[in-house]
Amino acid sequence: MKQEDNRTRPKRSIRTKLFSALTVMIVITLALLWLMQVVLFDIIYTNVRVSEIEATARHIRLFSDQPNFFRTVSESTSQNDICADVIRADGSIAYEVENTSTCLLHSLTVSERSELVAYAGETSLFKVNYDTVTDSYSLEAFSGSVLTDASNILYIESITHNSETLYLILDATVSPVGTVKKASASFLIILSGVLIGVAVLLANFLSKSIAEPICEISRRAKALTTGSYTAVESHSTELDELNASLLAASHDLEKVEHMRRELIANLSHDLRTPLTLIGGYTEMMRDLPSEITEENLDTVLCEIRRLTSLVNDMMDIAMLESGKTVPKPEIFDLTKEVGEAVGRYGRLTESEGYHFSFSADENATVYADKTMILQVLTNLLNNAMTYTGDDASVSVSQTLNDAFVRIEVTDTGEGISPDALPMIWERYYKVDAAHKRAAKGTGLGLSIVRQVITAHSGRYGVRSTVGKGSTFWFELPLYSPGLTDEG
Ligand code: ADP
16 A cells, blocks of 8 residues: 555655755744744733733832832832832822833822722732723733733832831833834744745755766666766765765676676587587488497587586576575485595596595584585586696595584696686686687586585685696585584
8 A cells, every 4th residue: 555655656856855845844934933923922021021010019029118118119120111109198109210201100190199099909910901082091900811012011019118008009011012023023024035045045055966966876877787887976975875886886787797798608609519519410420321330429429418417507506596496404424425426436537547536534424415515526526527637636635624524626737817716606607718628617517516505504615726736625514413403
């Protein structure tokens, strides 16, 4: 279901994605700023102003019986832009402080002030509702509601100073919210414009530094298969890594392509030669019955065997690589099996002048696929026979080290050059395909050795000195009880 969604989702360029992401981010930021401005600003502003009045009143109350009472009233109100009147019950003024011009307090008459006295002792905070038409005001108990328009808040409290009852009236203007809101609204509009501009520039810059190199890399990647990929200049580590991986892939692909071409050439050569020979000899024997000799039939048979062995090797490799052939391990005496195989080779090739020898320190038991391991040995023995020197000798030895048993097959041939050594384990690789003896092989023998030994968690390798000969070896884990349980 999810896969289907991915398939149907329209693809967009990195530039568009970056721009959309940045736009979303900016929209969220602006929305939060607008929210702060529209909803929270009034609440916060009103609360701050109210707590300023209350704190000022509390502070003044502490000094009501002190000689510096009036100085305290003056100082603490001026700090918070609050106007203050200290009046007597008859409305006359005992002390007054005018810190802002927007205060209502100072425009009141004596009788109006004496009316205010009546409010002292009830609710302390009042909102002044001023009616501009009748030029009159009324007081409304302030319940902590949010003030959105310019308003005055009065704080009225009776206090005792020098045994006289006085009335402290504080007047704070809660006015600038609207103005500040308007100012910040235009600020927000400018900010929105600037942020959108920045988003466009950023999206362009990011897409230039990310998307463009990627586009260029993908354009050049089309040349990957021909191995002619060239790195794109980039300023980021990730793109450098991508470049490096693609360069490596390009080299590998070039190698694979080269091997593929060689493979086709080798295969067609390996198949065509025996087929031509078989065809030619058979035709000749059909046309000239006198040519049906044992020697000619042997040649045909030999070529058929060669073809069969090539096809068998190809099948083995294909099966091993596809995982269709998995080792069927059993416990067996490797020393005995190797000794017998070497003995058979010696007897079979004695008449041709070959000399096979085998030495072993002590008997080694392994838990492995016997047929596969003997095929590995056969491949190594065949190679040693093919490539050994004029003395036609091949020696096989077995040694034990730690938990492994090692079999070494040594010949006295031409050896292999260090350049070719790492390649000989590759499929269809032949050191010198033109070499008469090498042309006999299929180029698959060592590849099968590699596959089989790897499938047995073993190790393999070769030591070779040009002009002196080569030693091919493989190691298998020694059998120990408990191994079979895992295997
Ligand atoms: P092949 O069937 O051609 O022998 P292999 O995979 O067994 O294929 O070997 C690959 C190549 O390695 C051979 O073509 C040969 O050039 C080289 N090689 C293998 N064994 C020996 C050896 N004992 N001495 C020298 N060269 C060898």
